[in-house]
Amino acid sequence: MPTGYTKFIEDGEIKSGDEFLMLCARAMGACVSMRDEPLSNPIPKKFTECDYYYESLIKAEKEIKRLEEITLEEAQKELDAAYEKRQKNCQEAIRKAKGLKKDYDNIRRQVAEWEPPTAQHTELKKFALEQVDISYVDTDFSYYEKLLTKPKKTAAEWLKSKIRQNKERADHFRQELQKEQTRILERNLWLKQLRESLNKSIEGAL
Numbered sequence: 706m707p708t709g710y711t712k713f714i715e716d717g718e719i720k721s722g723d724e725f726l727m728l729c730a731r732a733m734g735a736c737v738s739m740r741d742e743p744l745s746n747p748i749p750k751k752f753t754e755c756d757y758y759y760e761s762l763i764k765a766e767k768e769i770k771r772l773e774e775i776t777l778e779e780a781q782k783e784l785d786a787a788y789e790k791r792q793k794n795c796q797e798a799i800r801k802a803k804g805l806k807k808d809y810d811n812i813r814r815q816v817a818e819w820e821p822p823t824a825q826h827t828e829l830k831k832f833a834l835e836q837v838d839i840s841y842v843d844t845d846f847s848y849y850e851k852l853l854t855k856p857k858k859t860a861a862e863w864l865k866s867k868i869r870q871n872k873e874r875a876d877h878f879r880q881e882l883q884k885e886q887t888r889i890l891e892r893n894l895w896l897k898q899l900r901e902s903l904n905k906s907i908e909g910a911l
Contacts, residue, residue, distance in 0.1 A: 806844035
């Protein structure tokens with residue numbers, strides 16, 4: 706039975722070793738970003754940088770500039786809105802966790818009371834109980850209870866914290882962008898070297 710790659714040989718779409726090597730190159734690190742794309746999609750001439758890191762860096766830098774220019778009165782308004790949203794989110798999370806715990810307790814009780822019809826069914830009961838027990842972590846709402854009682858910061862404290870957070874985000878995205886640029890250069894070099902080593906006639910098609 707052919708694989709996803711050798712299927713192209715059986716279908717007659719690939720007729721040379723060079724073409725097959727280019728197809729298989731999709732499984733290598735340089736082309737890893739194409740792993741979820743259909744094998745029929747051609748490998749590009751060059752890989753380009755993902756916009757995510759650059760756009761995230763620009764966004765963080767703009768937010769730093771904005772925060773550094775707002776007044777304490779404006780900061781207070783944003784702080785009040787963020788605090789109110791946090792309190793509501795915590796209350797909702799606690800409500801959901803309590804409801805989920807009730808559901809898990811009910812299911813666990815029913816599974817625990819179930820009598821396996823044969824010894825071969827015992828592992829099923831054990832596995833089901835383990836799954837519920839593992840998932841109990843989702844019913845712990847102590848974090849949200851603590852967050853509810855956490856005092857509100859002053860406008861100055863909030864503003865300083867937000868600026869620091871965005872500077873850390875900007876530094877992170879700046880570093881990731883540099884790594885991404887290096888990765889792209891290395892991947893394109895690998896691809897260039899591969900194409901140059903293969904038959905010139907397939908360069909334009911693969």
